[in-house]
Amino acid sequence: MSEEMEAISCALPHVGSTVIRLGHGSGGKMTANLIENVFLPRLGNVILNQLEDASIISLPDNAHSQIAVTTDSYVVSPIFFPGGDIGSLAIHGTINDLAMRGAMPLAITAGFILEEGLLISELTQIITSMQEACTRGQVNLVAADTKVVGRGAADRLFINTTGIGIVRFSVPPSVKRAMPGDVIIVNGDIGRHGMAVMATREGLELETTILSDSAPLHRIVESILPLEHAVHCLRDITRGGLAGVLTEIATASNMGVLIHESEIPIDPQVNAICELLGLDPLYVACEGRFVTVLESARADEFLQLMNERWFGEYSFRVIGKVVEEHRNRVVLRSRVGGNRIVDKLSGEQLPRIC
Amino acid sequence: MSEEMEAISCALPHVGSTVIRLGHGSGGKMTANLIENVFLPRLGNVILNQLEDASIISLPDNAHSQIAVTTDSYVVSPIFFPGGDIGSLAIHGTINDLAMRGAMPLAITAGFILEEGLLISELTQIITSMQEACTRGQVNLVAADTKVVGRGAADRLFINTTGIGIVRFSVPPSVKRAMPGDVIIVNGDIGRHGMAVMATREGLELETTILSDSAPLHRIVESILPLEHAVHCLRDITRGGLAGVLTEIATASNMGVLIHESEIPIDPQVNAICELLGLDPLYVACEGRFVTVLESARADEFLQLMNERWFGEYSFRVIGKVVEEHRNRVVLRSRVGGNRIVDKLSGEQLPRIC
Numbered sequence: 001m002s003e004e005m006e007a008i009s010c011a012l013p014h015v016g017s018t019v020i021r022l023g024h025g026s027g028g029k030m031t032a033n034l035i036e037n038v039f040l041p042r043l044g045n046v047i048l049n050q051l052e053d054a055s056i057i058s059l060p061d062n063a064h065s066q067i068a069v070t071t072d073s074y075v076v077s078p079i080f081f082p083g084g085d086i087g088s089l090a091i092h093g094t095i096n097d098l099a100m101r102g103a104m105p106l107a108i109t110a111g112f113i114l115e116e117g118l119l120i121s122e123l124t125q126i127i128t129s130m131q132e133a134c135t136r137g138q139v140n141l142v143a144a145d146t147k148v149v150g151r152g153a154a155d156r157l158f159i160n161t162t163g164i165g166i167v168r169f170s171v172p173p174s175v176k177r178a179m180p181g182d183v184i185i186v187n188g189d190i191g192r193h194g195m196a197v198m199a200t201r202e203g204l205e206l207e208t209t210i211l212s213d214s215a216p217l218h219r220i221v222e223s224i225l226p227l228e229h230a231v232h233c234l235r236d237i238t239r240g241g242l243a244g245v246l247t248e249i250a251t252a253s254n255m256g257v258l259i260h261e262s263e264i265p266i267d268p269q270v271n272a273i274c275e276l277l278g279l280d281p282l283y284v285a286c287e288g289r290f291v292t293v294l295e296s297a298r299a300d301e302f303l304q305l306m307n308e309r310w311f312g313e314y315s316f317r318v319i320g321k322v323v324e325e326h327r328n329r330v331v332l333r334s335r336v337g338g339n340r341i342v343d344k345l346s347g348e349q350l351p352r353i354c
Numbered sequence: 355m356s357e358e359m360e361a362i363s364c365a366l367p368h369v370g371s372t373v374i375r376l377g378h379g380s381g382g383k384m385t386a387n388l389i390e391n392v393f394l395p396r397l398g399n400v401i402l403n404q405l406e407d408a409s410i411i412s413l414p415d416n417a418h419s420q421i422a423v424t425t426d427s428y429v430v431s432p433i434f435f436p437g438g439d440i441g442s443l444a445i446h447g448t449i450n451d452l453a454m455r456g457a458m459p460l461a462i463t464a465g466f467i468l469e470e471g472l473l474i475s476e477l478t479q480i481i482t483s484m485q486e487a488c489t490r491g492q493v494n495l496v497a498a499d500t501k502v503v504g505r506g507a508a509d510r511l512f513i514n515t516t517g518i519g520i521v522r523f524s525v526p527p528s529v530k531r532a533m534p535g536d537v538i539i540v541n542g543d544i545g546r547h548g549m550a551v552m553a554t555r556e557g558l559e560l561e562t563t564i565l566s567d568s569a570p571l572h573r574i575v576e577s578i579l580p581l582e583h584a585v586h587c588l589r590d591i592t593r594g595g596l597a598g599v600l601t602e603i604a605t606a607s608n609m610g611v612l613i614h615e616s617e618i619p620i621d622p623q624v625n626a627i628c629e630l631l632g633l634d635p636l637y638v639a640c641e642g643r644f645v646t647v648l649e650s651a652r653a654d655e656f657l658q659l660m661n662e663r664w665f666g667e668y669s670f671r672v673i674g675k676v677v678e679e680h681r682n683r684v685v686l687r688s689r690v691g692g693n694r695i696v697d698k699l700s701g702e703q704l705p706r707i708c
Contacts, residue, residue: 017474018473018474018475019470019471019472019473019474020468020469020470020471020472020473020474020477020502021470021502022470022502022504023502024468024500024502025468025500025501025502025503026502031500034474034500035500038474038477038478038481039481039498039500042478042481042482042484042485043464043481043484043485043488043495043498045494045495045496047461047494047496048494048495048496048497048498054497055461055496055497057460057461057496057518059413059419059421059460059520060460060520065413065419067413067518069461069463069496069497069518070463070497071463071464071465071497071498071499071514071516072465072499073465073466073467073499073501073514074501075467075501075503075507077507106411106413106414107401107409107411107423109423109424109425109516110397110425111425111426111427111465111514111516112427113427113429113467113512113514114374114378114379115374116373116374116375116376117373117374118373118374119372119373119374120371120372120373120374120388120392121372123374123392124392124396127392127393127396127397128396130396130397131396131397134397140399140401140402141397141399141402142399142401142402142409142411142423143402143408143409143423143424143425143516144393144397144402144425145425145426145427145514146378146379146385146388146389146393147379147427147428147429148374148375148376148377148378148379148380149379149429149509150376150509152506153429153431153508153509154507154508154509154512155503155504155507155508158467158508158512160425160427160465160467160499160514160516162425162463162465162497162514162516164421164423164518166413166414
């Protein structure tokens, strides 16, 4: 196939491409290839190569002080959706990436890229929403930057947020630390955020009342601190969905992951829209859900502690475990008892929902 | 004028606009209005309100440890220009914003927004250039993120970089600290970066050999440390040019600034292109030039130290002073002896050159 032909068939993920495709931003295999083949050989270093939600760095002359650092760009379309907008999403997402390394947010920065023609009233609404998210998260925005590009050179509004946090866990949770026998726990039903965005985009809003699950998770993580030594890994479920997070844990830890379809909580409305759009909820992004990988001996204690403390807000549940079999792979045991391999998607199932 | 009419006349800066115009990103009055009326009333706090190149934050439980934090998005077009590209520009710009607060870079994060269709070879070239800039600056990229948006939803490639630095000055230089009698010093001729970009964009490259002045400035700032107590303010000359930086210093310090046209170094080629394009070099962005505001009693010592240490690379020169007259204003004494007020531009002289 000629290069030109390839360029035309851009909706199909294509791993050996010479141009950037949407699939390169999916959080799936194409993204992994881009990171592995383009970014890491050049920009890689011992910190960046960890590929964690946030990087841990030590401060010179403060051997016992560690800070966590994370960065993310938000390009969601539409910029307003049921249950949130791009502004609150950016603050929550950054707080959550810090929280997943056992860190509490200290400071956030924001870079805005505005398209000429954006309504200032819309910008104001988004900034108000960011401020409310910062206040709720008890974190300050400490630096900001605004650039404006011409009409057609951006899609209304992009936000980059970078977070700096103070590490509170004595050993930061890591995707590399999953151990055989560990249980895998989620804090609620999956797929709401992605389906809230998709329903708005596809004009299905009349039919559903699904709200995004976008929320800050650092207070939950703080409440896990008494059990920190039993927690091996925390990872928020965003791009790539639950399937993406679990395959990353399996690969980074060189372990197998087994999950039970019957244990994975999914709202019936989310399921219905997924069926309507032909999507698999396992790959749908959330923005307020996370996976805890925990020593199985502490599972009951963890569930009791969390479900009491967060009663009415979050519901924690074991959905599977870490195993020594089928290393680097996630296997789903279906309701009828069959097994199937849950692979990372190659390209994009859902473009631009975080 | 109706809203629709206003939207059509977007090339003209318009302060009371209800939509975002290019001028809102100029670093001029429209930017200041947007920050003052939209951003600060909502996101403002004691740190962000300082409006410095980088914010200084203290770490909890480490009263004597201060870190500097800065963020910037880079949307330059074209992404390659004589003397650099968007990648090296982003790293240098972030290092420089930290340096201007007396901080040495500790870590940098990068968020990439890629337009579908960008050549991976171009992305590779830019990432290589970032890595070289990081190596020269002795700083690590510690976190990165990549998003891909559809064709027409971005202009090839945007980069957001956030820098974290360790403050080395005992009192961080600040735009608020200019004092009457202080001298104003630049480290070289102004306007090269903006004119290198404009010459490429306008297809004038045959006629000129102007290279961007893009460079990291933290080593220079480190070499100023022996004289740190005499240094009141450091500010790199970027968006808004020398005029923009000096008006910010005048306003933030509530002082007057007097500069001498005959002392401001400008390369003849830069001058020639400025004349051709009808631009005033005082407003043209640099990316490796900065202003030092210094106690006049230490001026000779400073110039000798710097011009010896940086001989052949940078040439330091006094271009004016801080005065008690015409507070909040910058006055230029022309070659023929007349005075004129140098105001911030309202909107955009040069779109998107940093």
